[in-house]
Amino acid sequence: MYKRYKHLSLIIALMIIALSLIGCTNKKTDNGDGLDNSAPNESSLSIEDDFGNKVSFDKAPERIISLAPSNTEILFALGLGDKVVGVTSYDDYPEEVLEVEKIGDFSAINLEKIIELEPDLVIIYGEGNEEENARLKEAGIPVVGFEPESIDEIIDTINKIAKITGKTAEADSLTNSMMEKRDEIVNKVKGSPKVRVFYEIWHDPLMAAGPGSFMDQLIELAGGENIAKDAQDEYPQFDLEQLVERDPEVYLTSADMPEKTPEAMMARPGFENISAIKSGQVYVLDPNIVSRPGPRIIEALEIVAEKIHPEIFK
Structure with missing residues:
Protein backbone atom coordinates (compact mmCIF):
# COMPACT_ATOMS: atom_id res chain seq x y z
CA MET A 1 0.00 0.00 0.00
CA LYS A 167 -0.23 22.10 16.60
CA THR A 168 2.71 20.44 18.35
CA ALA A 169 0.98 20.27 21.73
CA GLU A 170 -2.02 18.57 20.15
CA ALA A 171 0.32 16.18 18.33
CA ASP A 172 2.05 15.26 21.58
CA SER A 173 -1.27 14.41 23.18
CA LEU A 174 -2.46 12.44 20.15
CA THR A 175 0.72 10.44 19.58
CA ASN A 176 1.21 9.70 23.27
CA SER A 177 -2.32 8.31 23.36
CA MET A 178 -1.63 6.23 20.25
CA MET A 179 1.60 4.79 21.67
CA GLU A 180 0.01 4.00 25.02
CA LYS A 181 -2.82 2.13 23.31
CA ARG A 182 -0.36 0.29 21.06
CA ASP A 183 1.68 -0.82 24.07
CA GLU A 184 -1.47 -1.90 25.89
CA ILE A 185 -2.48 -4.14 22.98
CA VAL A 186 1.02 -5.56 22.56
CA ASN A 187 1.22 -6.37 26.27
CA LYS A 188 -2.14 -8.13 26.15
CA VAL A 189 -0.99 -10.61 23.51
CA LYS A 190 2.52 -11.01 24.86
CA GLY A 191 3.23 -14.62 25.69
CA SER A 192 0.26 -15.96 23.72
CA PRO A 193 0.92 -18.68 21.14
CA LYS A 194 1.66 -17.28 17.70
CA VAL A 195 -1.21 -17.73 15.27
CA ARG A 196 -0.60 -18.23 11.53
CA VAL A 197 -2.23 -15.37 9.63
CA PHE A 198 -2.76 -14.52 5.96
CA TYR A 199 -3.81 -11.05 4.84
CA GLU A 200 -5.29 -10.92 1.36
CA ILE A 201 -4.53 -7.73 -0.54
CA TRP A 202 -6.23 -8.91 -3.72
CA HIS A 203 -7.96 -12.09 -4.80
CA ASP A 204 -7.30 -12.45 -8.55
CA PRO A 205 -4.42 -12.97 -8.67
CA LEU A 206 -4.11 -13.79 -5.00
CA MET A 207 -1.79 -11.26 -3.37
CA ALA A 208 -0.58 -11.06 0.21
CA ALA A 209 0.64 -8.44 2.62
CA GLY A 210 4.33 -9.32 2.77
CA PRO A 211 7.35 -8.09 4.72
CA GLY A 212 7.67 -4.32 5.01
CA SER A 213 3.95 -3.64 4.63
CA PHE A 214 2.30 -2.06 7.63
CA MET A 215 -0.22 -4.93 7.77
CA ASP A 216 2.75 -7.25 8.28
CA GLN A 217 3.72 -5.09 11.25
CA LEU A 218 0.18 -5.08 12.62
CA ILE A 219 -0.02 -8.87 12.43
CA GLU A 220 3.25 -9.28 14.30
CA LEU A 221 2.35 -6.71 16.97
CA ALA A 222 -1.05 -8.39 17.38
CA GLY A 223 0.51 -11.74 18.24
CA GLY A 224 0.29 -13.34 14.83
CA GLU A 225 2.76 -14.85 12.41
CA ASN A 226 2.39 -13.56 8.87
CA ILE A 227 2.73 -16.62 6.61
CA ALA A 228 3.96 -14.30 3.83
CA LYS A 229 6.68 -12.71 5.97
CA ASP A 230 9.49 -14.29 3.96
CA ALA A 231 8.23 -13.13 0.54
CA GLN A 232 10.50 -11.19 -1.81
CA ASP A 233 8.51 -7.96 -1.65
CA GLU A 234 5.78 -6.19 0.26
CA TYR A 235 2.83 -7.34 -1.86
CA PRO A 236 3.72 -10.71 -3.42
CA GLN A 237 1.52 -12.97 -5.47
CA PHE A 238 0.63 -16.06 -3.49
CA ASP A 239 -0.51 -19.20 -5.27
CA LEU A 240 -3.14 -21.54 -3.86
CA GLU A 241 -0.73 -24.42 -3.33
CA GLN A 242 1.51 -22.21 -1.22
CA LEU A 243 -1.47 -20.91 0.74
CA VAL A 244 -2.72 -24.42 1.53
CA GLU A 245 0.76 -25.61 2.46
CA ARG A 246 1.30 -22.77 4.94
CA ASP A 247 -2.23 -23.26 6.25
CA PRO A 248 -3.24 -19.98 7.93
CA GLU A 249 -5.35 -20.26 11.06
CA VAL A 250 -6.80 -16.77 10.54
CA TYR A 251 -7.60 -15.28 7.12
CA LEU A 252 -7.95 -11.50 6.91
CA THR A 253 -8.80 -9.11 4.11
CA SER A 254 -10.58 -5.80 3.60
CA ALA A 255 -13.88 -5.09 1.88
CA ASP A 256 -12.56 -3.91 -1.48
CA MET A 257 -15.74 -4.98 -3.25
CA PRO A 258 -19.31 -5.66 -2.04
CA GLU A 259 -19.27 -9.32 -3.01
CA LYS A 260 -16.25 -10.09 -0.84
CA THR A 261 -17.86 -11.75 2.17
CA PRO A 262 -16.56 -14.46 4.51
CA GLU A 263 -19.10 -16.87 3.05
CA ALA A 264 -17.98 -16.19 -0.52
CA MET A 265 -14.33 -16.57 0.41
CA MET A 266 -14.89 -19.83 2.28
CA ALA A 267 -16.64 -21.21 -0.82
CA ARG A 268 -13.63 -20.65 -3.08
CA PRO A 269 -12.42 -23.82 -4.82
CA GLY A 270 -9.38 -25.31 -3.10
CA PHE A 271 -9.83 -23.34 0.12
CA GLU A 272 -11.74 -26.06 1.94
CA ASN A 273 -8.65 -27.65 3.51
CA ILE A 274 -7.30 -24.43 5.03
CA SER A 275 -7.57 -24.28 8.81
CA ALA A 276 -9.03 -20.76 8.81
CA ILE A 277 -11.77 -21.90 6.46
CA LYS A 278 -12.56 -25.00 8.51
CA SER A 279 -12.86 -22.99 11.72
CA GLY A 280 -14.66 -20.06 10.13
CA GLN A 281 -11.95 -17.60 11.13
CA VAL A 282 -12.25 -15.54 7.96
CA TYR A 283 -12.74 -11.81 8.48
CA VAL A 284 -13.46 -8.95 6.09
CA LEU A 285 -12.27 -5.73 7.73
CA ASP A 286 -13.24 -2.10 7.25
CA PRO A 287 -10.78 -0.77 4.64
CA ASN A 288 -11.16 2.80 5.86
CA ILE A 289 -9.65 1.75 9.17
CA VAL A 290 -7.10 -0.92 8.27
CA SER A 291 -5.85 0.67 5.05
CA ARG A 292 -5.34 4.31 6.01
CA PRO A 293 -2.01 5.29 7.56
CA GLY A 294 -3.42 7.82 9.98
CA PRO A 295 -4.44 8.15 13.64
CA ARG A 296 -6.85 5.19 13.43
CA ILE A 297 -3.99 2.78 12.72
CA ILE A 298 -4.07 1.83 16.41
CA GLU A 299 -7.74 1.00 16.06
CA ALA A 300 -6.69 -1.20 13.13
CA LEU A 301 -4.12 -2.91 15.36
CA GLU A 302 -6.77 -3.63 17.96
CA ILE A 303 -9.15 -5.04 15.33
CA VAL A 304 -6.43 -7.34 13.97
CA ALA A 305 -5.48 -8.44 17.49
CA GLU A 306 -9.13 -9.23 18.31
CA LYS A 307 -9.38 -11.45 15.24
CA ILE A 308 -6.11 -13.26 15.94
CA HIS A 309 -6.62 -13.69 19.69
CA PRO A 310 -10.38 -13.43 20.36
CA GLU A 311 -9.92 -15.29 23.65
CA ILE A 312 -7.97 -12.29 25.02
CA PHE A 313 -10.32 -9.55 23.83
CA LYS A 314 -13.64 -10.96 25.02
Missing part, protein backbone atom coordinates in the same frame (compact mmCIF):
# COMPACT_ATOMS: atom_id res chain seq x y z
CA TYR A 2 2.87 2.24 -0.25
CA LYS A 3 5.86 3.15 -2.27
CA ARG A 4 6.59 -0.41 -3.27
CA TYR A 5 2.98 -0.93 -4.35
CA LYS A 6 3.64 0.41 -7.83
CA HIS A 7 3.84 -3.08 -9.31
CA LEU A 8 0.14 -3.48 -8.51
CA SER A 9 -0.88 -0.79 -10.99
CA LEU A 10 -3.22 -3.13 -12.87
CA ILE A 11 -5.44 -3.54 -9.83
CA ILE A 12 -5.18 -0.08 -8.27
CA ALA A 13 -8.28 1.10 -10.10
CA LEU A 14 -10.31 -1.70 -8.50
CA MET A 15 -8.87 -1.22 -5.04
CA ILE A 16 -8.71 2.56 -4.84
CA ILE A 17 -12.00 3.13 -3.02
CA ALA A 18 -11.26 0.50 -0.41
CA LEU A 19 -7.58 1.14 0.03
CA SER A 20 -7.72 4.93 -0.39
CA LEU A 21 -4.13 5.01 -1.57
CA ILE A 22 -2.16 6.15 -4.60
CA GLY A 23 0.95 5.07 -6.52
CA CYS A 24 4.27 5.92 -4.98
CA THR A 25 8.02 6.17 -5.42
CA ASN A 26 11.20 5.80 -3.42
CA LYS A 27 11.14 7.48 -0.05
CA LYS A 28 13.70 9.76 1.49
CA THR A 29 15.08 8.83 4.90
CA ASP A 30 14.38 11.54 7.48
CA ASN A 31 16.38 12.44 10.55
CA GLY A 32 13.66 11.51 13.00
CA ASP A 33 12.26 14.93 13.85
CA GLY A 34 11.55 16.20 10.33
CA LEU A 35 13.65 19.32 10.77
CA ASP A 36 16.12 20.78 8.32
CA ASN A 37 18.96 21.21 10.79
CA SER A 38 21.29 22.61 8.13
CA ALA A 39 19.47 25.95 8.10
CA PRO A 40 19.98 27.68 11.45
CA ASN A 41 17.71 30.66 10.69
CA GLU A 42 14.68 28.68 9.62
CA SER A 43 11.24 29.53 10.92
CA SER A 44 9.98 27.25 13.66
CA LEU A 45 7.18 26.31 11.25
CA SER A 46 9.54 24.37 9.00
CA ILE A 47 9.86 20.75 7.92
CA GLU A 48 11.31 18.55 5.22
CA ASP A 49 8.77 16.07 3.86
CA ASP A 50 9.41 12.43 2.94
CA PHE A 51 10.74 13.37 -0.50
CA GLY A 52 13.18 16.16 0.29
CA ASN A 53 10.77 19.06 -0.16
CA LYS A 54 11.36 21.78 2.42
CA VAL A 55 8.65 24.19 3.46
CA SER A 56 8.75 27.07 5.90
CA PHE A 57 5.99 29.39 7.07
CA ASP A 58 6.04 32.71 8.92
CA LYS A 59 2.67 31.82 10.40
CA ALA A 60 0.59 28.67 10.52
CA PRO A 61 -1.34 27.94 7.29
CA GLU A 62 -4.98 29.05 7.42
CA ARG A 63 -6.21 27.25 4.30
CA ILE A 64 -5.16 23.64 3.79
CA ILE A 65 -6.05 21.14 1.06
CA SER A 66 -5.58 17.41 1.68
CA LEU A 67 -5.34 15.01 -1.24
CA ALA A 68 -5.54 11.80 0.80
CA PRO A 69 -8.04 10.58 3.41
CA SER A 70 -5.26 9.57 5.81
CA ASN A 71 -3.81 13.08 5.85
CA THR A 72 -7.29 14.53 6.26
CA GLU A 73 -7.83 12.36 9.32
CA ILE A 74 -4.54 13.62 10.75
CA LEU A 75 -5.56 17.26 10.19
CA PHE A 76 -8.91 16.79 11.91
CA ALA A 77 -7.35 14.82 14.78
CA LEU A 78 -5.02 17.79 15.35
CA GLY A 79 -7.98 20.16 15.57
CA LEU A 80 -7.41 21.67 12.13
CA GLY A 81 -10.78 20.79 10.62
CA ASP A 82 -11.73 24.44 10.29
CA LYS A 83 -8.57 25.07 8.24
CA VAL A 84 -9.28 22.31 5.70
CA VAL A 85 -10.83 23.88 2.57
CA GLY A 86 -10.53 21.00 0.11
CA VAL A 87 -10.41 17.19 0.14
CA THR A 88 -10.89 14.26 -2.24
CA SER A 89 -14.20 12.56 -2.91
CA TYR A 90 -12.98 9.55 -0.90
CA ASP A 91 -12.61 11.51 2.33
CA ASP A 92 -15.36 10.41 4.71
CA TYR A 93 -13.95 10.62 8.24
CA PRO A 94 -14.67 12.32 10.51
CA GLU A 95 -18.25 13.13 9.56
CA GLU A 96 -17.52 16.86 9.36
CA VAL A 97 -15.29 16.30 6.35
CA LEU A 98 -18.35 15.47 4.23
CA GLU A 99 -19.15 19.19 4.16
CA VAL A 100 -15.72 20.19 2.83
CA GLU A 101 -15.24 21.16 -0.84
CA LYS A 102 -14.34 18.19 -3.06
CA ILE A 103 -11.51 18.77 -5.51
CA GLY A 104 -11.40 15.39 -7.29
CA ASP A 105 -10.07 11.95 -6.50
CA PHE A 106 -6.78 10.07 -6.77
CA SER A 107 -7.09 9.53 -10.51
CA ALA A 108 -7.90 13.15 -11.33
CA ILE A 109 -7.76 16.30 -9.25
CA ASN A 110 -9.14 19.66 -10.31
CA LEU A 111 -6.07 21.90 -10.29
CA GLU A 112 -8.06 24.94 -11.28
CA LYS A 113 -10.38 24.50 -8.31
CA ILE A 114 -7.43 23.98 -5.97
CA ILE A 115 -5.79 27.19 -7.17
CA GLU A 116 -9.12 29.00 -6.95
CA LEU A 117 -9.44 27.98 -3.29
CA GLU A 118 -6.14 29.80 -2.59
CA PRO A 119 -4.67 27.29 -0.12
CA ASP A 120 -1.58 28.07 1.95
CA LEU A 121 -0.62 24.39 1.86
CA VAL A 122 -1.43 21.22 -0.09
CA ILE A 123 -0.68 17.86 1.54
CA ILE A 124 -0.45 14.78 -0.68
CA TYR A 125 0.13 11.06 -0.13
CA GLY A 126 3.34 9.82 -1.69
CA GLU A 127 5.32 11.96 -4.09
CA GLY A 128 2.33 12.76 -6.26
CA ASN A 129 2.20 13.75 -9.90
CA GLU A 130 5.24 15.76 -11.00
CA GLU A 131 3.34 17.97 -13.44
CA GLU A 132 0.54 18.70 -10.98
CA ASN A 133 3.03 19.50 -8.23
CA ALA A 134 4.87 21.85 -10.59
CA ARG A 135 1.69 23.71 -11.49
CA LEU A 136 0.77 24.18 -7.85
CA LYS A 137 4.24 25.43 -7.00
CA GLU A 138 4.12 27.82 -9.97
CA ALA A 139 0.94 29.20 -8.43
CA GLY A 140 2.86 29.79 -5.22
CA ILE A 141 1.25 26.93 -3.32
CA PRO A 142 3.58 24.80 -1.12
CA VAL A 143 3.17 21.04 -1.56
CA VAL A 144 4.36 18.38 0.88
CA GLY A 145 4.08 14.61 0.60
CA PHE A 146 4.15 11.86 3.21
CA GLU A 147 4.27 8.10 2.83
CA PRO A 148 4.36 6.39 6.24
CA GLU A 149 4.77 2.62 6.23
CA SER A 150 4.71 1.80 9.94
CA ILE A 151 3.18 3.04 13.16
CA ASP A 152 6.36 4.95 13.99
CA GLU A 153 6.36 6.62 10.58
CA ILE A 154 2.68 7.54 10.95
CA ILE A 155 3.52 9.18 14.26
CA ASP A 156 6.41 10.99 12.58
CA THR A 157 4.05 12.23 9.85
CA ILE A 158 1.62 13.51 12.47
CA ASN A 159 4.45 15.39 14.16
CA LYS A 160 5.64 16.93 10.91
CA ILE A 161 2.17 18.12 9.93
CA ALA A 162 1.70 19.47 13.45
CA LYS A 163 4.98 21.35 13.30
CA ILE A 164 4.06 23.41 10.22
CA THR A 165 0.53 24.04 11.45
CA GLY A 166 1.37 25.13 14.99
Whole structure:
Protein backbone atom coordinates (compact mmCIF):
# COMPACT_ATOMS: atom_id res chain seq x y z
CA MET A 1 0.00 0.00 0.00
CA TYR A 2 2.87 2.24 -0.25
CA LYS A 3 5.86 3.15 -2.27
CA ARG A 4 6.59 -0.41 -3.27
CA TYR A 5 2.98 -0.93 -4.35
CA LYS A 6 3.64 0.41 -7.83
CA HIS A 7 3.84 -3.08 -9.31
CA LEU A 8 0.14 -3.48 -8.51
CA SER A 9 -0.88 -0.79 -10.99
CA LEU A 10 -3.22 -3.13 -12.87
CA ILE A 11 -5.44 -3.54 -9.83
CA ILE A 12 -5.18 -0.08 -8.27
CA ALA A 13 -8.28 1.10 -10.10
CA LEU A 14 -10.31 -1.70 -8.50
CA MET A 15 -8.87 -1.22 -5.04
CA ILE A 16 -8.71 2.56 -4.84
CA ILE A 17 -12.00 3.13 -3.02
CA ALA A 18 -11.26 0.50 -0.41
CA LEU A 19 -7.58 1.14 0.03
CA SER A 20 -7.72 4.93 -0.39
CA LEU A 21 -4.13 5.01 -1.57
CA ILE A 22 -2.16 6.15 -4.60
CA GLY A 23 0.95 5.07 -6.52
CA CYS A 24 4.27 5.92 -4.98
CA THR A 25 8.02 6.17 -5.42
CA ASN A 26 11.20 5.80 -3.42
CA LYS A 27 11.14 7.48 -0.05
CA LYS A 28 13.70 9.76 1.49
CA THR A 29 15.08 8.83 4.90
CA ASP A 30 14.38 11.54 7.48
CA ASN A 31 16.38 12.44 10.55
CA GLY A 32 13.66 11.51 13.00
CA ASP A 33 12.26 14.93 13.85
CA GLY A 34 11.55 16.20 10.33
CA LEU A 35 13.65 19.32 10.77
CA ASP A 36 16.12 20.78 8.32
CA ASN A 37 18.96 21.21 10.79
CA SER A 38 21.29 22.61 8.13
CA ALA A 39 19.47 25.95 8.10
CA PRO A 40 19.98 27.68 11.45
CA ASN A 41 17.71 30.66 10.69
CA GLU A 42 14.68 28.68 9.62
CA SER A 43 11.24 29.53 10.92
CA SER A 44 9.98 27.25 13.66
CA LEU A 45 7.18 26.31 11.25
CA SER A 46 9.54 24.37 9.00
CA ILE A 47 9.86 20.75 7.92
CA GLU A 48 11.31 18.55 5.22
CA ASP A 49 8.77 16.07 3.86
CA ASP A 50 9.41 12.43 2.94
CA PHE A 51 10.74 13.37 -0.50
CA GLY A 52 13.18 16.16 0.29
CA ASN A 53 10.77 19.06 -0.16
CA LYS A 54 11.36 21.78 2.42
CA VAL A 55 8.65 24.19 3.46
CA SER A 56 8.75 27.07 5.90
CA PHE A 57 5.99 29.39 7.07
CA ASP A 58 6.04 32.71 8.92
CA LYS A 59 2.67 31.82 10.40
CA ALA A 60 0.59 28.67 10.52
CA PRO A 61 -1.34 27.94 7.29
CA GLU A 62 -4.98 29.05 7.42
CA ARG A 63 -6.21 27.25 4.30
CA ILE A 64 -5.16 23.64 3.79
CA ILE A 65 -6.05 21.14 1.06
CA SER A 66 -5.58 17.41 1.68
CA LEU A 67 -5.34 15.01 -1.24
CA ALA A 68 -5.54 11.80 0.80
CA PRO A 69 -8.04 10.58 3.41
CA SER A 70 -5.26 9.57 5.81
CA ASN A 71 -3.81 13.08 5.85
CA THR A 72 -7.29 14.53 6.26
CA GLU A 73 -7.83 12.36 9.32
CA ILE A 74 -4.54 13.62 10.75
CA LEU A 75 -5.56 17.26 10.19
CA PHE A 76 -8.91 16.79 11.91
CA ALA A 77 -7.35 14.82 14.78
CA LEU A 78 -5.02 17.79 15.35
CA GLY A 79 -7.98 20.16 15.57
CA LEU A 80 -7.41 21.67 12.13
CA GLY A 81 -10.78 20.79 10.62
CA ASP A 82 -11.73 24.44 10.29
CA LYS A 83 -8.57 25.07 8.24
CA VAL A 84 -9.28 22.31 5.70
CA VAL A 85 -10.83 23.88 2.57
CA GLY A 86 -10.53 21.00 0.11
CA VAL A 87 -10.41 17.19 0.14
CA THR A 88 -10.89 14.26 -2.24
CA SER A 89 -14.20 12.56 -2.91
CA TYR A 90 -12.98 9.55 -0.90
CA ASP A 91 -12.61 11.51 2.33
CA ASP A 92 -15.36 10.41 4.71
CA TYR A 93 -13.95 10.62 8.24
CA PRO A 94 -14.67 12.32 10.51
CA GLU A 95 -18.25 13.13 9.56
CA GLU A 96 -17.52 16.86 9.36
CA VAL A 97 -15.29 16.30 6.35
CA LEU A 98 -18.35 15.47 4.23
CA GLU A 99 -19.15 19.19 4.16
CA VAL A 100 -15.72 20.19 2.83
CA GLU A 101 -15.24 21.16 -0.84
CA LYS A 102 -14.34 18.19 -3.06
CA ILE A 103 -11.51 18.77 -5.51
CA GLY A 104 -11.40 15.39 -7.29
CA ASP A 105 -10.07 11.95 -6.50
CA PHE A 106 -6.78 10.07 -6.77
CA SER A 107 -7.09 9.53 -10.51
CA ALA A 108 -7.90 13.15 -11.33
CA ILE A 109 -7.76 16.30 -9.25
CA ASN A 110 -9.14 19.66 -10.31
CA LEU A 111 -6.07 21.90 -10.29
CA GLU A 112 -8.06 24.94 -11.28
CA LYS A 113 -10.38 24.50 -8.31
CA ILE A 114 -7.43 23.98 -5.97
CA ILE A 115 -5.79 27.19 -7.17
CA GLU A 116 -9.12 29.00 -6.95
CA LEU A 117 -9.44 27.98 -3.29
CA GLU A 118 -6.14 29.80 -2.59
CA PRO A 119 -4.67 27.29 -0.12
CA ASP A 120 -1.58 28.07 1.95
CA LEU A 121 -0.62 24.39 1.86
CA VAL A 122 -1.43 21.22 -0.09
CA ILE A 123 -0.68 17.86 1.54
CA ILE A 124 -0.45 14.78 -0.68
CA TYR A 125 0.13 11.06 -0.13
CA GLY A 126 3.34 9.82 -1.69
CA GLU A 127 5.32 11.96 -4.09
CA GLY A 128 2.33 12.76 -6.26
CA ASN A 129 2.20 13.75 -9.90
CA GLU A 130 5.24 15.76 -11.00
CA GLU A 131 3.34 17.97 -13.44
CA GLU A 132 0.54 18.70 -10.98
CA ASN A 133 3.03 19.50 -8.23
CA ALA A 134 4.87 21.85 -10.59
CA ARG A 135 1.69 23.71 -11.49
CA LEU A 136 0.77 24.18 -7.85
CA LYS A 137 4.24 25.43 -7.00
CA GLU A 138 4.12 27.82 -9.97
CA ALA A 139 0.94 29.20 -8.43
CA GLY A 140 2.86 29.79 -5.22
CA ILE A 141 1.25 26.93 -3.32
CA PRO A 142 3.58 24.80 -1.12
CA VAL A 143 3.17 21.04 -1.56
CA VAL A 144 4.36 18.38 0.88
CA GLY A 145 4.08 14.61 0.60
CA PHE A 146 4.15 11.86 3.21
CA GLU A 147 4.27 8.10 2.83
CA PRO A 148 4.36 6.39 6.24
CA GLU A 149 4.77 2.62 6.23
CA SER A 150 4.71 1.80 9.94
CA ILE A 151 3.18 3.04 13.16
CA ASP A 152 6.36 4.95 13.99
CA GLU A 153 6.36 6.62 10.58
CA ILE A 154 2.68 7.54 10.95
CA ILE A 155 3.52 9.18 14.26
CA ASP A 156 6.41 10.99 12.58
CA THR A 157 4.05 12.23 9.85
CA ILE A 158 1.62 13.51 12.47
CA ASN A 159 4.45 15.39 14.16
CA LYS A 160 5.64 16.93 10.91
CA ILE A 161 2.17 18.12 9.93
CA ALA A 162 1.70 19.47 13.45
CA LYS A 163 4.98 21.35 13.30
CA ILE A 164 4.06 23.41 10.22
CA THR A 165 0.53 24.04 11.45
CA GLY A 166 1.37 25.13 14.99
CA LYS A 167 -0.23 22.10 16.60
CA THR A 168 2.71 20.44 18.35
CA ALA A 169 0.98 20.27 21.73
CA GLU A 170 -2.02 18.57 20.15
CA ALA A 171 0.32 16.18 18.33
CA ASP A 172 2.05 15.26 21.58
CA SER A 173 -1.27 14.41 23.18
CA LEU A 174 -2.46 12.44 20.15
CA THR A 175 0.72 10.44 19.58
CA ASN A 176 1.21 9.70 23.27
CA SER A 177 -2.32 8.31 23.36
CA MET A 178 -1.63 6.23 20.25
CA MET A 179 1.60 4.79 21.67
CA GLU A 180 0.01 4.00 25.02
CA LYS A 181 -2.82 2.13 23.31
CA ARG A 182 -0.36 0.29 21.06
CA ASP A 183 1.68 -0.82 24.07
CA GLU A 184 -1.47 -1.90 25.89
CA ILE A 185 -2.48 -4.14 22.98
CA VAL A 186 1.02 -5.56 22.56
CA ASN A 187 1.22 -6.37 26.27
CA LYS A 188 -2.14 -8.13 26.15
CA VAL A 189 -0.99 -10.61 23.51
CA LYS A 190 2.52 -11.01 24.86
CA GLY A 191 3.23 -14.62 25.69
CA SER A 192 0.26 -15.96 23.72
CA PRO A 193 0.92 -18.68 21.14
CA LYS A 194 1.66 -17.28 17.70
CA VAL A 195 -1.21 -17.73 15.27
CA ARG A 196 -0.60 -18.23 11.53
CA VAL A 197 -2.23 -15.37 9.63
CA PHE A 198 -2.76 -14.52 5.96
CA TYR A 199 -3.81 -11.05 4.84
CA GLU A 200 -5.29 -10.92 1.36
CA ILE A 201 -4.53 -7.73 -0.54
CA TRP A 202 -6.23 -8.91 -3.72
CA HIS A 203 -7.96 -12.09 -4.80
CA ASP A 204 -7.30 -12.45 -8.55
CA PRO A 205 -4.42 -12.97 -8.67
CA LEU A 206 -4.11 -13.79 -5.00
CA MET A 207 -1.79 -11.26 -3.37
CA ALA A 208 -0.58 -11.06 0.21
CA ALA A 209 0.64 -8.44 2.62
CA GLY A 210 4.33 -9.32 2.77
CA PRO A 211 7.35 -8.09 4.72
CA GLY A 212 7.67 -4.32 5.01
CA SER A 213 3.95 -3.64 4.63
CA PHE A 214 2.30 -2.06 7.63
CA MET A 215 -0.22 -4.93 7.77
CA ASP A 216 2.75 -7.25 8.28
CA GLN A 217 3.72 -5.09 11.25
CA LEU A 218 0.18 -5.08 12.62
CA ILE A 219 -0.02 -8.87 12.43
CA GLU A 220 3.25 -9.28 14.30
CA LEU A 221 2.35 -6.71 16.97
CA ALA A 222 -1.05 -8.39 17.38
CA GLY A 223 0.51 -11.74 18.24
CA GLY A 224 0.29 -13.34 14.83
CA GLU A 225 2.76 -14.85 12.41
CA ASN A 226 2.39 -13.56 8.87
CA ILE A 227 2.73 -16.62 6.61
CA ALA A 228 3.96 -14.30 3.83
CA LYS A 229 6.68 -12.71 5.97
CA ASP A 230 9.49 -14.29 3.96
CA ALA A 231 8.23 -13.13 0.54
CA GLN A 232 10.50 -11.19 -1.81
CA ASP A 233 8.51 -7.96 -1.65
CA GLU A 234 5.78 -6.19 0.26
CA TYR A 235 2.83 -7.34 -1.86
CA PRO A 236 3.72 -10.71 -3.42
CA GLN A 237 1.52 -12.97 -5.47
CA PHE A 238 0.63 -16.06 -3.49
CA ASP A 239 -0.51 -19.20 -5.27
CA LEU A 240 -3.14 -21.54 -3.86
CA GLU A 241 -0.73 -24.42 -3.33
CA GLN A 242 1.51 -22.21 -1.22
CA LEU A 243 -1.47 -20.91 0.74
CA VAL A 244 -2.72 -24.42 1.53
CA GLU A 245 0.76 -25.61 2.46
CA ARG A 246 1.30 -22.77 4.94
CA ASP A 247 -2.23 -23.26 6.25
CA PRO A 248 -3.24 -19.98 7.93
CA GLU A 249 -5.35 -20.26 11.06
CA VAL A 250 -6.80 -16.77 10.54
CA TYR A 251 -7.60 -15.28 7.12
CA LEU A 252 -7.95 -11.50 6.91
CA THR A 253 -8.80 -9.11 4.11
CA SER A 254 -10.58 -5.80 3.60
CA ALA A 255 -13.88 -5.09 1.88
CA ASP A 256 -12.56 -3.91 -1.48
CA MET A 257 -15.74 -4.98 -3.25
CA PRO A 258 -19.31 -5.66 -2.04
CA GLU A 259 -19.27 -9.32 -3.01
CA LYS A 260 -16.25 -10.09 -0.84
CA THR A 261 -17.86 -11.75 2.17
CA PRO A 262 -16.56 -14.46 4.51
CA GLU A 263 -19.10 -16.87 3.05
CA ALA A 264 -17.98 -16.19 -0.52
CA MET A 265 -14.33 -16.57 0.41
CA MET A 266 -14.89 -19.83 2.28
CA ALA A 267 -16.64 -21.21 -0.82
CA ARG A 268 -13.63 -20.65 -3.08
CA PRO A 269 -12.42 -23.82 -4.82
CA GLY A 270 -9.38 -25.31 -3.10
CA PHE A 271 -9.83 -23.34 0.12
CA GLU A 272 -11.74 -26.06 1.94
CA ASN A 273 -8.65 -27.65 3.51
CA ILE A 274 -7.30 -24.43 5.03
CA SER A 275 -7.57 -24.28 8.81
CA ALA A 276 -9.03 -20.76 8.81
CA ILE A 277 -11.77 -21.90 6.46
CA LYS A 278 -12.56 -25.00 8.51
CA SER A 279 -12.86 -22.99 11.72
CA GLY A 280 -14.66 -20.06 10.13
CA GLN A 281 -11.95 -17.60 11.13
CA VAL A 282 -12.25 -15.54 7.96
CA TYR A 283 -12.74 -11.81 8.48
CA VAL A 284 -13.46 -8.95 6.09
CA LEU A 285 -12.27 -5.73 7.73
CA ASP A 286 -13.24 -2.10 7.25
CA PRO A 287 -10.78 -0.77 4.64
CA ASN A 288 -11.16 2.80 5.86
CA ILE A 289 -9.65 1.75 9.17
CA VAL A 290 -7.10 -0.92 8.27
CA SER A 291 -5.85 0.67 5.05
CA ARG A 292 -5.34 4.31 6.01
CA PRO A 293 -2.01 5.29 7.56
CA GLY A 294 -3.42 7.82 9.98
CA PRO A 295 -4.44 8.15 13.64
CA ARG A 296 -6.85 5.19 13.43
CA ILE A 297 -3.99 2.78 12.72
CA ILE A 298 -4.07 1.83 16.41
CA GLU A 299 -7.74 1.00 16.06
CA ALA A 300 -6.69 -1.20 13.13
CA LEU A 301 -4.12 -2.91 15.36
CA GLU A 302 -6.77 -3.63 17.96
CA ILE A 303 -9.15 -5.04 15.33
CA VAL A 304 -6.43 -7.34 13.97
CA ALA A 305 -5.48 -8.44 17.49
CA GLU A 306 -9.13 -9.23 18.31
CA LYS A 307 -9.38 -11.45 15.24
CA ILE A 308 -6.11 -13.26 15.94
CA HIS A 309 -6.62 -13.69 19.69
CA PRO A 310 -10.38 -13.43 20.36
CA GLU A 311 -9.92 -15.29 23.65
CA ILE A 312 -7.97 -12.29 25.02
CA PHE A 313 -10.32 -9.55 23.83
CA LYS A 314 -13.64 -10.96 25.02
